[in-house]
Amino acid sequence: MIEVSGLVKSYGGRRVLDGLSFTAAPGRVTAFLGPNGAGKSTTLRMVLGLGTPDAGHALVHGVRYAELRDPLRTVGALLDASACHPARSPRAHLSWLARTHRIPHARVTEVLDLVGLGPAARRPVRGFSLGMRQRLGIAVALLGDPETLLLDEPMNGLDPEGIQWLRGLLRALADEGRTVLVSSHLMREMAVTADHVLVIGRGRVLADGGLAAFLDTDLPPVRLVTPRLDELAGALREEGGRVTYDSAPRTATVTGLPSTRIGDIAARNAWSVHELTPLRPSLEDAYMRLTAEAVEYRATAPTTRQETLAHA
Incomplete structure (x- = not known):
């Protein structure tokens, strides 16, 4: 269980989280959605004790992350796929993490095979593609066989086979009764992976409920x-x-x-x-309507060469 209550956080006078409250429950995949700058990554950092809120609190299993006795065995997290020394190998990286929590070495081999990095286990990470780094980050998150997982954009860089594999993995973990919170901008994948949707914008909750209810309309075309x-x-x-x-x-x-x-x-x-x-609307359609007023970094349409010449 992840409990976030009244989180407030400002950076340089800009309020990133504005009284954010929600619960991510066991047994389901919760899609954590929102525009760029909405506060998703900041929220995940607060849950993991990597930042101090100005107000409110974030709890995992009823306590703050810093109070967990065995963090890797309780919470698995992927925030940054590049969080590994480039000269180290996946096996070396996972091995020293395993020693910090007395995790058997056999578990290192198990998660490397699970994420598909067995053949590359002894290669330096510096030569890895983004997708391979993502797989290593997922292996780190799974190392302690945790009850709770927080994953920030875990599908970035994965090939179609990798995305399909991760989709099945997240679903299987939730079906085992674990808490799975996934931040992503890939709406089509979240639509077929998640069963709960949490949408935030400008640091506030815009929607929090089941996927079916989120997509439902009273009288669709x-x-x-x-x-x-x-x-x-x-x-x-x-x-x-x-x-x-x-x-x-x-x-x-x-x-x-x-x-x-x-x-x-x-x-x-x-x-x-x-x-x-x-x-019925797609998840992307429903999301775009809901967040239309919460987009902070909005791009403009490109100007064609003909339009440029016409205004010259």
Whole structure:
């Protein structure tokens, strides 16, 4: 269990965390989302005792991180994939960490194989790609077989095989009853990995709940495909629905009516329907709407050469 209560933190007069409170519970993967500068990395550092809040507290298993008797066995963390001396090998790096907590040497070999670095276990880290460094960071987080994991952008640099492997690993760890908190900007991956969503913006919680509830809308648009589109569209409009024809033949988007009602109207008139699909928003769509006012570092659209010449 991770408990964050009323965290406040300012740097140089700028408030990064503004009374942030949330709980990451065991048995689920919690996606920790937010725009750049929202305070995600600062929050993770506070949980791990790497910074002192101006107010509030962060607890792991009911105590501050500094009070844990065996930190590596309790909390596994990945904050920086480059946090290893470039001249050391993965085996050497993990071995000295294992000795600090009396972790058997066999566990070093086990986690190296688990993350796929067995063949590179004795190579200097300086020659590693970002993806290989990420795998080493994940191995460090797993070394003590901890009950709680905090991972900051763990999928950065991983190839498709690595992302698929990590997705399954996080899900398996949560299914074992562990607490898994993952910060990421990869919305599509979080949509298929997480079952709880925590979104922050400007140091405050914007959303905190189950993934299904986060994506749910009371009356989503419905994709309709039918050879009797004109007749059905007229009947739907009489019922208060709004029908927008799509570019594809016999296809439209219906708003204002649930799919069940659309199906009932078609059945009542014996009109064939080939598709009737509620169009629920993606995690990225829901996230973008929620954080639209919380984006601090917003890029501008690029100017084309033609536009530049036109303004010259």
